Amino acid sequence: MKKYIYLFLVVIVSTVCALSSCSNDDPKGNTIFPTTPIKRDAFDNWILKNYTYPYNINLIYKLKDTETDLTYTLSPADSAKSAQLAIMVKYLWFDAYNEVSGADFIKANAPRVILMVGSSAYTRQQTEVVGTAEGGYKVSLYKVNALNETLLKDYSTLRTYYFHTMHHEFTHILNQVKPYDVAFDKITESAYVSGNWYSQKTRDAHRAGFVSTYAMDQGREDFAEMLSYYITLSEAEWNAIITDAGTSGAALINQKLEMVRSYMQDSWGIDIDLLRNTILRRAGQIDKLNLNTLQ
């Protein structure tokens, strides 16, 4: 009997030890996730109302170097000019797509982060970078501090610095979600020059069946350049490219255009002529935009 009691005691003690060997390690102490509300001024609240809530987009204008390429020396954007550009981007980009394809389309496919940077990114090769996009996730708009009242009414300059890039990068995002027909890449397959695109002349690019020199880099850039130029250039400007391209060049460009058109219609239900008309109509009215009041 005694030995059973001993055994019993030993079992109890070991069970207690085993059970208590891992005492509670519940997290304790204060939370490290901030619970005090962020102070937001009028512009910050406007961004929430017009970018974040409707489209799930984070518009960043206060420069965080974790969001930028550290090889460049960059200056932050002026907050007033950031607000003006934000109003313009909403009017010319988001609201245009909204009209044609609805808010959900943008919410699902737009870049999640739009970063505004005051200066260009100046390279050691004496060139400047004016717009970049990464992984369909973020578009960086540079040179915001160069904006002034005159430039903000000049659609052509705004297009060159900002909107062409945004449409171009957005095309890449759409292509990643739903790929385009690879037959497109074969139309001018032997004429792609990869990194040498920047030493090409625009006229030569047109005559080879490309809408720009950058389009000569590779098929996916060609596709993005086709769409972004077609919907942002006026009819006259587009026809000027077609004319400059000569007969064979024009035929190639038009062939590519048809593939872009059917891609957008079949994959996304978007009529690119309707989109172009909407954008150009809005572009014609930017001088009436009130950029000095956040509404």
Add this chain to the structure above:
Amino acid sequence: MRKNIYISLLFVCVLLLSSCLKDNSEVFDKPLAERLDQGVENSKALLESANNGWVLNYYTGRNYSNNGYTLLFKFKDGKVTMMSDQAGPETTGTSSYNVVKDQGLVLTIDTYNQIIHPLTDASLGRPEGNQGDYEFLIIRETQDSIFVRGKRWKNDMVLTRLNNDISQETYVTQLSAIRDAILQNNFKFIAGNDTLANVLINIDGNRFNGTINNVNYSMPFSFTNTGVHFVHPFIINGKEYNDFTWNSQTSTFEKDDIKIASFLPDGFKTIDFWLGTWSVDFTNVSGTRMNMTLTLNPGDGKTYYESVLTVTARRGRQTETTQYKSLKVGYDGNTGGIYLGSQVIPDPSGKYAGGILFSPLRTNGTKLDLVEDGILNYVYNEELETAELVYDKNDPNSADSFVGFGLGSNLQTVIGANGEPERAMYAPEVVSLRNHRPLNNN
């Protein structure tokens, strides 16, 4: 046997129990993330606690290699208002600011501020700009001083609390008065009664250059409302001197027994003095009677003149005058003299399509010795009333003559019949410039 079992079981028990012994001893009473959060709050509170703001002696360029500035800040509710020595007492710039957690606590001016960002902006051809920081790692804080380090260019600097007895406008006004009182670069560094060295204080970039007691000091400084602060101290006889007070009566920076006193070197002349026409005194070896004059017209008012070299040649009864225009003559703010460097100017005769390569060089007997980046330096001599050539044969750039080589349309020198480059003009041994006539007296 039973005993062994009991002992082993007891042993196992002890092991099991000890597995829950805590062996992590905390050095701090709170976890890191919480301390960083608290740090952000504390730093912002400290920055905003100064009603009158803070003064920063600000240095650009890696290792203090570029210019010095004085910046003033007032922080309130996420916004900062700034002033600077460059912008003057009537200009402020406002933007947002933040203290963020990034490699430690960082003070960042994160939207564009017209006071600080022009000092940090890059541009085409200058991808790093001035190497100026607008983000500062906070190293150490006390009630009145915040020790920071530039995040990109790593210069150590200090933010000092400005007392309530002086407004920022007044501070900058007093600072500007001192800066405006410095009219030229030359100073004597004096300890007690001994002049230890001649030094240069250049207010274009706020930089000091001088060798004192065999120690070379090349560093930026920044103005304060009472004088200057040098980023590194002068070490004289074991004592350190960083901050100097300006004595406007004697045009001297003073600290204890050290004086840095403004003086004009011999022959120093202000930029306006040199305007006008000078006769070029050279050795004529051409066989033709020849005169040359150099006319200096205003350039940018600070560093150069737009000039004309006029060559008059007499052949028998014929006089031929040629004017070589667009010649740039430099003004040396340290010596108060002028200098001519190598440059290409248009050829008025039209003979040389690429223009003329004006080249300072050396005459060696009957030969010419080409000098790379040759410079002809002239300093005024009051006694002789001429501008004398300053020629140092040990200085590889120092020249004593000039020649104008004709350039063809390929921008190369044109080789003449004798196998030598053709010359448009040649002036050996230009020892002085004399007979100064002011501009209006032609």
